[in-house]
Amino acid sequence: MKLDLLTGLYVFMLAAFIGFEVIRRVSPLLHTPLMSLTNALDAIAVVGAIILAGEHKTNLAAILGTIAIVAATSNIVGGFIITDRMLKMFKSSGPRSSGSTGGAAK
Amino acid sequence: MTTFFTTDTLIEFTYLIATALFILSLKWLSSPVTARRGLFAGEAGMVLAICGTLLHAGIIDYKLIAIGLVVGTIIGIPLGNVAMTAVPQRTALSHAFGALCVTVVGTAEFYLRAPDISPFMMAVLSMEVILGSLTFTGSLMAAGKLQEVLPQRPITYKGQNFVNALLFAIALIVAVILILHPDQIRLFPIMIIIPLIFGVMLVIPIGGADMPTVISLLNSYAGLSAAAMGFVLNSKLLIIAGALDGSSGFILSVIMSKAMNRSFTNVLFGGFGQIQTAAGGAKEAPPVRSATPEEAAGILAAASKVVVVPGYGMAVAQAQHKVRELYDSLTKRGVDVTFGIHPVAGRMPGHMNVLLAEADIPYDKLLEMDQINGDLAQTDVALIIGANDVTNPAARTDPTSPIYGMPILDVDKARTVMVIKRSMAAGFAGIDNPLYYLDKTLMLFGDAKNFVSNIVRELTGGSHGG
Numbered sequence: 001m002k003l004d005l006l007t008g009l010y011v012f013m014l015a016a017f018i019g020f021e022v023i024r025r026v027s028p029l030l031h032t033p034l035m036s037l038t039n040a041l042d043a044i045a046v047v048g049a050i051i052l053a054g055e056h057k058t059n060l061a062a063i064l065g066t067i068a069i070v071a072a073t074s075n076i077v078g079g080f081i082i083t084d085r086m087l088k089m090f091k092s093s094g095p096r097s098s099g100s101t102g103g104a105a106k
Numbered sequence: 107m108t109t110f111f112t113t114d115t116l117i118e119f120t121y122l123i124a125t126a127l128f129i130l131s132l133k134w135l136s137s138p139v140t141a142r143r144g145l146f147a148g149e150a151g152m153v154l155a156i157c158g159t160l161l162h163a164g165i166i167d168y169k170l171i172a173i174g175l176v177v178g179t180i181i182g183i184p185l186g187n188v189a190m191t192a193v194p195q196r197t198a199l200s201h202a203f204g205a206l207c208v209t210v211v212g213t214a215e216f217y218l219r220a221p222d223i224s225p226f227m228m229a230v231l232s233m234e235v236i237l238g239s240l241t242f243t244g245s246l247m248a249a250g251k252l253q254e255v256l257p258q259r260p261i262t263y264k265g266q267n268f269v270n271a272l273l274f275a276i277a278l279i280v281a282v283i284l285i286l287h288p289d290q291i292r293l294f295p296i297m298i299i300i301p302l303i304f305g306v307m308l309v310i311p312i313g314g315a316d317m318p319t320v321i322s323l324l325n326s327y328a329g330l331s332a333a334a335m336g337f338v339l340n341s342k343l344l345i346i347a348g349a350l351d352g353s354s355g356f357i358l359s360v361i362m363s364k365a366m367n368r369s370f371t372n373v374l375f376g377g378f379g380q381i382q383t384a385a386g387g388a389k390e391a392p393p394v395r396s397a398t399p400e401e402a403a404g405i406l407a408a409a410s411k412v413v414v415v416p417g418y419g420m421a422v423a424q425a426q427h428k429v430r431e432l433y434d435s436l437t438k439r440g441v442d443v444t445f446g447i448h449p450v451a452g453r454m455p456g457h458m459n460v461l462l463a464e465a466d467i468p469y470d471k472l473l474e475m476d477q478i479n480g481d482l483a484q485t486d487v488a489l490i491i492g493a494n495d496v497t498n499p500a501a502r503t504d505p506t507s508p509i510y511g512m513p514i515l516d517v518d519k520a521r522t523v524m525v526i527k528r529s530m531a532a533g534f535a536g537i538d539n540p541l542y543y544l545d546k547t548l549m550l551f552g553d554a555k556n557f558v559s560n561i562v563r564e565l566t567g568g569s570h571g572g
Contacts (some may be wrong), residue, residue, distance in 0.1 A: 003251040005226055008336070008337050011346075011349075012140055012337075012345050012349050014350035014376060015345065015346040015350060015522050016352065018129060018350070019132070019350040019351075019352070019353035019354060019518050020133060020356075022129065022132045022133050022136075022350075023132060023353060023354045025133075025137050026132070027136060027137060027138065028447075028449065028459070028474050029138060029456065029459045029469055029472060030135055030136075030141060030456060030459070031358060031361075031455035031456025031458070031459075032193060032197075032452075032454060032455060032457050033135065034132075034354060034358075034455075035165060035321070035322075035355075035358065035387055035455065036149060036193070036197060036199055036355055037131065037132070037135060037144070037145060037340065038132070038202065038212055038325070038350060038354045038355075039200045039325070039351070040330050040385065041128050041131065041198065041205060041350065041351065042147065042328060042329055042347055042348065042350075043152075043203055043204055044124070044128075044152065044155055044344060044347045045204070045207050045332050045344060045347075046156065047121075047155055047156065047157075047158075047159040047341065047343065047344065048163075048211050048335060048339045050156070050160065050165070051162055051165065051172070052167065052169050052214055052215075053171050054164070054165030054166065054167050054170070054171050054342040054356070055164045055165060055166065055167075056215070057218055058218065059274075060217060061166065061213065061217070061218055062170055064172060064210040064213055064214040064439075065174075065211065065214060066174045067207075067210050068174075068207040068208075068214075069170075069171060069174025069175060069178060069207075070177045070178040070180065070181065071206045071210075072203070073174060073177075073179055073181075073182060074177020074179070074180065074182035074185060074200075074203055074400060075203050075207075076178070077178065077181075077185075078150070078181075078182035078184075078185030078186040078188070078196070078200060078369050078488050079182075079185070079200060080152075081147050081182070081186025081520060082185070082186045082188070082193065082196065084142070085187075086419075086463070087138070087141045087142045088462050088467045089249075089460070089465045090138040090141070090459075090467075091469065092138070092139075092470050094470060098333045098352070101237070
């Protein structure tokens with residue numbers, strides 16, 4: 001697989017612009033969940049680690065790949081759990097919050 | 107290219123969908139109403155991408171992958187269940203883990219490919235491991251300071267900036283040599299060790315009050331290093347995820363620096379806070395007016411509009427649930443209660459909102475600095491709980507103050523100001539606050555949790571009296 005560097009740079013540039021525009025609109029209320037969520041998404045690096053460990057080209061690469069899987073997976077799991085816990089806490093004072101989860105029980 | 111539906115095409119399609127889901131995920135995070143949908147989109151994208159990757163033809167060893175995923179999950183679950191006050195150090199720790207992942211993958215890729223590495227590839231690989239390793243130790247330091255296992259006060263020494271610049275220069279020189287001569291394999295470890303030291307040195311001089319900026323900046327570095335890893339692995343998905351994370355960290359750093367009236371370079375090279383402590387004690391303090399919980403409750407009950415300004419001290423005293431009771435009892439009496447949240451009120455961006463939301467205070471009562479400052483002149487009582495520097499009018503009026511120019515909550519414009527504070531000791535940055543000596547200011551001395559619960563008791567006990 002030959003790497004097309006210029007394509008990569010275009011992708012990076014466009015993604016940075018999209019990120020800038022999308023994240024600029026995130027309410028300051030949610031800046032902490034934003035950070036924990038982007039952190040979990042960033043751990044998509046696990047796909048590279050999986051290939052590295054799975055291909056097992058050298059023992060060094062396999063060991064480093066496994067360490068990387070552990071680190072990234074803990075970010076994915078921990079990041080999603082804590083983001084969910086935080087987002088569940090945000091409730092409106094207005095008419096019984098409509099879109100949220102199982103709020104009808106109480 | 108012969109058939110359309112090869113496994114590789116299928117994998118690429120899972121990545122394409124995952125990318126779209128990631129962008130939607132962040133888009134839906136713009137409002138608390140759609141935020142959880144955003145979270146689910148992110149989770150779906152992640153699961154899809156991981157499943158796609160497991161189909162990769164080159165994978166021969168699933169045992170190590172399984173071990174990695176299981177161990178990572180075991181570590182991740184407790185990290186996802188920390189107390190809300192501990193979220194900043196958890197976040198710093200997760201930046202460290204992300205950086206660790208990127209650094210070790212970069213290292214493995216180097217040893218797999220060297221010496222057959224093109225200059226551009228070596229450049230992004232260098233960027234990946236340099237940013238990754240400095241973010242790793244820098245984030246560990248930040249987490250240690252936030253967890254208070256390391257001293258929070260800035261540690262500075264003479265020639266600090268020179269040492270830091272020198273370390274960084276060495277790392278860059280090694281990177282350039284490797285770009286030109288990728289066969290110099292022995293040099294590679296230097297390019298990891300030096301940034302590891304640099305990361306420690308970078309965070310040592312930074313005080314606890316600057317942590318929101320530092321965390322955001324490290325967030326940005328973690329994202330950029332992941333994007334560099336995307337270039338190395340030719341993964342567009344990773345380039346995009348890294349770019350999103352990097353721009354998120356960048357935006358938050360800018361917001362935090364502005365809120366602190368600082369530039370990036372100032373935060374990184376300033377060592378804020380060690381000068382003012384000496385100057386603080388010299389002056390003789392003018393008298394202040396203080397009040398009891400009964401008096402405070404009377405004034406609050408008579409008000410029609412109250413703005414509560416919480417600071418990190420409130421969270422340290424674990425007073426947020428008592429503050430919610432205060433909010434409830436005042437709201438029941440028809441008092442309009444809102445909260446004024448300074449961008450750096452917590453230990454990371456948005457932290458205070460999370461702490462108040464945890465105490466069941468509705469998010470539409472949590473107002474940003476710009477929203478609340480217009481209202482403060484029409485406010486009867488501004489109640490400050492555990493906040494100090496973000497309310498200091500010297501930031502507006504005194505050009506000699508170290509925080510001059512910092513945007514603050516204009517609580518001194520309210521008709522009455524009440525400050526719950528343990529003692530007259532100076533705040534986190536060690537700066538005296540002239541707000542406390544105003545005629546309209548009442549100091550409520552005591553522990554935030556006890557004092558607020560005493561006010562609540564007065565309010566609920568005497569609800570038929572007035």
